[in-house]
Amino acid sequence: MVKTDTFRGKDYLTILDYSKEEIETLLDVALDLKRRYALGEPHRLLSDKSLFMIFYNSSLRTRNSFEAGMTQLGGHAHFLDTDKIYAPAMEGDEKAYSTERVSDVARVLSRMGDGIAIRCYGDPVGWNYGKANKMLENFAYWSDTPILNMEDDVYHPCQGLADVLTVKEKFGGFDDVKFVMSWAYSPSVHKPLAVPQSAIIAATKMGMDTVLAHPKGMELDDKIIKECEVMAEENDSSFDIQYDMEEAFEGADVVYPKAWTCKEYIPPFNDKVELEKSQKVFDKNKHWICDEEMMEIAGPNAKYMHCLPADRGFEVSNSVIDGPQSVVFDQAENRLHGQKAVMALTMR
Structure with missing residues (x-):
């Protein structure tokens, strides 16, 4: 069964949030896009759209697959290194002039682009299991655009x-x-x-x-x-x-x-x-x-x-x-x- 009516604007935090039919649809679309990529067929489905990528951790496959993917879809991915921005932080973890509350970052970026992707686990959250996942959920609460989980301390749905x-x-x-x-x-x-x-x-x-x-x-x-x-x-x-x-x-x-x-x-x-x-x-x-x-x-x-x-x-x-x-x-x-x-x- 192919689902077509439940995806627009939906967060991608964990596969548990998606039905089996929705995952089957994602797989069907992925295979179609893979065929188009192999044939060199343009598939600019996200023309002029922007994805903000916030990385608290290092990455090879995740960063490059998202950046290349957005380019192939006709959009642009912004790489945001938390050492070079005011790092998003939850209430209670803020540090003056070096962090910015998640609720503020989410509302600002969601007005400027079409999606926010985040990777955070381990040392940035003190190896406190579930803390990064809660931060992504807080992003999802405040953002008007989809939040995509690039790996937190509980899930790696990609x-x-x-x-x-x-x-x-x-x-x-x-x-x-x-x-x-x-x-x-x-x-x-x-x-x-x-x-x-x-x-x-x-x-x-x-x-x-x-x-x-x-x-x-x-x-x-x-x-x-x-x-x-x-x-x-x-x-x-x-x-x-x-x-x-x-x-x-x-x-x-x-x-x-x-x-x-x-x-x-x-x-x-x-x-x-x-x-x-x-x-x-x-x-x-x-x-x-x-x-x-x-x-x-x-x-x-x-x-x-x-x-x-x-x-x-x-x-x-x-x-x-x-x-x-x-x-x-x-x-x-x-x-x-x-x-x-x-x-x-x-x-x-």
């Missing part, structure tokens, strides 16, 4: 959309596809939860048989786990949590091994940030790596996915990420096409 777009291309659909989102070791514990949480949200919403695999102690947000259980039941598919990487990989169609930090050592789950305790949990599980042996367990037809950047030699071996089962660069390209679909439908 990556989730690219993930399911890639699965659709490789398997033709989602029925009976076993999708394994797995934790993997990294020497860095500064890894937000947004990617794995959005991956399992997108997978269960579209009806894949989804497995979340991680060592004990690396649990994701309980609220999101419950949402995934409900969506799996609605789709008559499955959602399971496993604590053994090899067991999870057996018979997988898609494996997606990636590090995320231990939420039990960051607020509000903990009184203070104690990432050094996360490091101890990480170091006990260095064997959680996606190498050729793990891909053999998954099988010759399994696809290896990763949002990038990948920690080579830790999360994944070179032979896997550069090998024939890897689809990470298709997946990265699909960030462009998925986000163009979001912008074309919400900012028109």
Whole structure:
């Protein structure tokens, strides 16, 4: 089913805010725009429109896919580095002459352009889980134009959309596809939860048989786990949590091994940030790596996915990420096409 009447002006904060039919429409539009891009056909659907992009964190794929996407759609993307502007801040976090209240920034920018995209997680919010997400929600409250989430500390809906777009291309659909989102070791514990949480949200919403695999102690947000259980039941598919990487990989169609930090050592789950305790949990599980042996367990037809950047030699071996089962660069390209679909439908 193609939805046409629910997108204009709608925020894109989490895939949970969108119905399955709306996500299917986004995927259809993304594929159409991808075909036009491949053929060199102009598709200036957002001619003369502007997107303001506020980055609290560094970016390669996100910034460039949004900037290139707006150019291809006939508009312009403004890159706003929070070190070069009065950084938007919530009440209580303001600093004189260096920040500006979110409510003011949202109302100013929404009068000058057609959308505001924001990336914020980790250090800029003191690793206080959910604080960045609340800031984006506050932007959405005050803005008259769509707010697009370029990754906060809870959700990364742009990556989730690219993930399911890639699965659709490789398997033709989602029925009976076993999708394994797995934790993997990294020497860095500064890894937000947004990617794995959005991956399992997108997978269960579209009806894949989804497995979340991680060592004990690396649990994701309980609220999101419950949402995934409900969506799996609605789709008559499955959602399971496993604590053994090899067991999870057996018979997988898609494996997606990636590090995320231990939420039990960051607020509000903990009184203070104690990432050094996360490091101890990480170091006990260095064997959680996606190498050729793990891909053999998954099988010759399994696809290896990763949002990038990948920690080579830790999360994944070179032979896997550069090998024939890897689809990470298709997946990265699909960030462009998925986000163009979001912008074309919400900012028109």
